[in-house]
Amino acid sequence: MLKYGILGLLRYGSMSGYEIDHIFKQSLNYFWNAQTSQIYRELSTLEKNGWIRRQTIEQNGRPDKNICTITKEGKAQLEQWLQSPAIDMSVRSATLMKVFFMGQQSNEQKTAYFKTLQDQYRHALENLEHA
Known part of the structure; x- marks a missing residue:
């Protein structure tokens, strides 16, 4: 890269x-x-x-x-x-570290986290589209 x-x-x-x-x-x-x-x-x-x-x-x-x-x-x-789009699987990623340690959280907590993450990415995409 x-x-x-x-x-x-x-x-x-x-x-x-x-x-x-x-x-x-x-x-x-x-x-x-x-x-x-x-x-x-x-x-x-x-x-x-x-x-x-x-x-x-x-x-x-x-x-x-x-x-x-x-x-x-x-x-x-x-x-x-x-x-060429590519998923960023960087070694240093706070998001990936959080996902790694989510094993002890309830399914509801995990689902809420990913929905929030999805909303944040959607919002960021909308901002880029209107820029």
Whole structure:
């Protein structure tokens, strides 16, 4: 999934690895954690797959800067991923943890919980549809 986070950022515009790492940690990190080393490793894989292109910019007195740009193929991969719905079974999910520990609750309590959850998701969907 990290690759799609990076591709999504690059769809906004070309960036250096440093900029991707910084923006990732300021935004996407709230729901997807990635270490700097993972981001740079993924950038290499994305380049090998032809999903991004890197251009090296020489800098005086500083290390060269690699600017990453999403390619047509990368945009197509991102779009395909965005269009394919998937159930999120994240490792860190308060909802799933609650469900795991509901065994001792009555069937009525469990049913009420899932109805409330369904209402919340329905409300969120309605908000998105009217946005």
